[in-house]
Amino acid sequence: MELFKKTAAELSDILAKKEISAVELIKDVFARTQAVEDKVKGYITVTQEAALQAADAVDKKRAAGEQLSALAGIPVAIKDNICTKGTLTTCASKMLYNFNPPYNATVIDKLLAQDVVVTGKANMDEFAMGSSCENSSVHPTHNPHNLGCVPGGSSGGSAAVVAAGETPLSLGSDTGGSIRQPAAFCGVVGLKPTYGAVSRYGLIAFASSLDQIGPFGRTIEDTAMLFDAITGHDPLHDSTSVQTLFEGRTRASLNPDVKGMKIGLPKEYFGEGISESVRKNVLAAAETYRAMGAEVFEISLPLSAYVLPIYYILSSAEASSNLARFDGVKYGYRSPNFAEDDLISLYVKSRSEGFGQEVQRRIMLGTYVLSSGFYDAYYKKARAAQRRIKAEFAAAFEKCDIILTPVAPTTAYEIGSKTTNPLEMYAGDICTVSLNIAGLPGLVQPCGFDTEKMPVGMQLIGPHFGEQKLLNAGLAFEQASGLKNIIAEL
Numbered sequence: 001m002e003l004f005k006k007t008a009a010e011l012s013d014i015l016a017k018k019e020i021s022a023v024e025l026i027k028d029v030f031a032r033t034q035a036v037e038d039k040v041k042g043y044i045t046v047t048q049e050a051a052l053q054a055a056d057a058v059d060k061k062r063a064a065g066e067q068l069s070a071l072a073g074i075p076v077a078i079k080d081n082i083c084t085k086g087t088l089t090t091c092a093s094k095m096l097y098n099f100n101p102p103y104n105a106t107v108i109d110k111l112l113a114q115d116v117v118v119t120g121k122a123n124m125d126e127f128a129m130g131s132s133c134e135n136s137s138v139h140p141t142h143n144p145h146n147l148g149c150v151p152g153g154s155s156g157g158s159a160a161v162v163a164a165g166e167t168p169l170s171l172g173s174d175t176g177g178s179i180r181q182p183a184a185f186c187g188v189v190g191l192k193p194t195y196g197a198v199s200r201y202g203l204i205a206f207a208s209s210l211d212q213i214g215p216f217g218r219t220i221e222d223t224a225m226l227f228d229a230i231t232g233h234d235p236l237h238d239s240t241s242v243q244t245l246f247e248g249r250t251r252a253s254l255n256p257d258v259k260g261m262k263i264g265l266p267k268e269y270f271g272e273g274i275s276e277s278v279r280k281n282v283l284a285a286a287e288t289y290r291a292m293g294a295e296v297f298e299i300s301l302p303l304s305a306y307v308l309p310i311y312y313i314l315s316s317a318e319a320s321s322n323l324a325r326f327d328g329v330k331y332g333y334r335s336p337n338f339a340e341d342d343l344i345s346l347y348v349k350s351r352s353e354g355f356g357q358e359v360q361r362r363i364m365l366g367t368y369v370l371s372s373g374f375y376d377a378y379y380k381k382a383r384a385a386q387r388r389i390k391a392e393f394a395a396a397f398e399k400c401d402i403i404l405t406p407v408a409p410t411t412a413y414e415i416g417s418k419t420t421n422p423l424e425m426y427a428g429d430i431c432t433v434s435l436n437i438a439g440l441p442g443l444v445q446p447c448g449f450d451t452e453k454m455p456v457g458m459q460l461i462g463p464h465f466g467e468q469k470l471l472n473a474g475l476a477f478e479q480a481s482g483l484k485n486i487i488a489e490l
């Protein structure tokens with residue numbers, strides 16, 4: 001029946017009508033995984049048996065007449081830095097190769113309470129550091145639209161399995177673009193929520209003040225559906241999470257009316273370094289909005305020139321502190337090569353062997369910017385600059401409702417083409433990191449294809465807790481363009 005081609009909303013509907021069972025659905029989805037996963041390599045762990053059991057339990061509940069959630073029986077893949085009790089959670093790192101969390105992340109508890117069927121743990125750049133999924137210690141993931149290209153990162157596995165039809169939905173995390181850039185590279189929808197809209201409890205921290213968990217889907221409606229399931233205040237476990245007005249209701253409130261909506265195009269995001277195909281497609285999307293009655297105009301965000309150094313200073317500083325807990329004593333990897341009676345050698349060997357190159361680079365960078373001689377010059381300055389970036393966005397949102405930009409300078413590039421030059425890799429984050437610095441929500445969806453038939457994404461940026469506005473505007477474009485539910489041919 002090719003159920004894997006259907007959207008989560010369609011599947012939810014036919015499950016509710018009992019036209020199919022959750023077991024039939026998950027079997028179809030795993031048959032697709034069986035057929036394409038060797039090429040895509042989007043997963044680190046596939047939890048087939050547990051998924052079949054979970055699906056069977058959903059069918060029994062439905063047969064017993066229980067009132068079930070819209071997501072009951074719907075398959076969802078989980079990025080491997082989100083803790084799942086009893087299921088390996090490795091962060092794609094040798095350091096956590098054997099880590100079986102004793103608890104669930106809040107988002108996982110929420111999904112299980114809504115009878116979601118977890119398909120497995122998706123590949124990523126180690127500890128979410130990277131933009132191409134090539135920093136995974138397990139294997140690189142391939143872009144389903146061209147297996148020679150990267151899927152983006154760090155949530156490359158989560159985006160790729162959705163694009164390949166291996167699941168209709170997945171969760172990723174975004175510290176500087178890790179949901180949005182892979183969504184763009186793989187031609188799917190990804191939402192980076194406002195900081196605080198989703199609990200971070202159980203998300204293995206990269207940079208706590210920037211990290212957010214968010215959904216991937218192939219349509220705006222599906223993405224809203226998964227967002228509704230995970231958002232909310234988590235008073236017990238995450239004091240940075242908050243109650244929001246739209247809580248759990250963005251899907252029901254979707255309204256694709258953009259008449260009179262003010263959309264700003266920041267000129268700094270369309271300048272040098274942005275490829276012609278990206279610029280052309282995003283500007284064409286702006287025209288689509290204009291044709292639908294939105295007011296589209298140029299704005300300026302001059303501080304955009306500073307966002308990359310600010311992001312890499314702040315995120316590395318926090319990472320160096322967060323990753324200090326991996327010391328060979330408490331979790332995961334312990335080197336067999338340390339000198340007896342020498343604790344320091346246990347730390348040094350375990351960390352040198354357990355962490356990959358990029359993670360070690362970030363730890364060193366972060367330690368440096370926090371060290372006593374350089375704290376004022378780098379870390380303190382970056383925090384001050386962060387306040388100015390926030391203020392610049394706040395001023396922009398006085399003039400416009402949302403902001404439209406590219407997601408990345410280019411479409412997906414060839415595997416291996418940027419691995420030797422970390423600075424070039426970092427430069428690819430130029431359009432995404434500002435949102436994390438300012439705590440703003442961002443929605444990415446496909447807006448076209450380049451000459452090689454690779455997907456081009458666009459980014460809609462909203463004010464804090466402006467998720468509904470973004471999803472509404474996203475839906476309007478999706479309807480006008482017909483670009484939705486794109487599944488790669490494999």
Ligand code: GLN
Pocket residue numbers: 128129130131153154173174175176177178179206315429
């Ligand atoms: N590519 C960025 C980095 O390497 C963002 C990663 C992320 O959002 N987790 O830091």
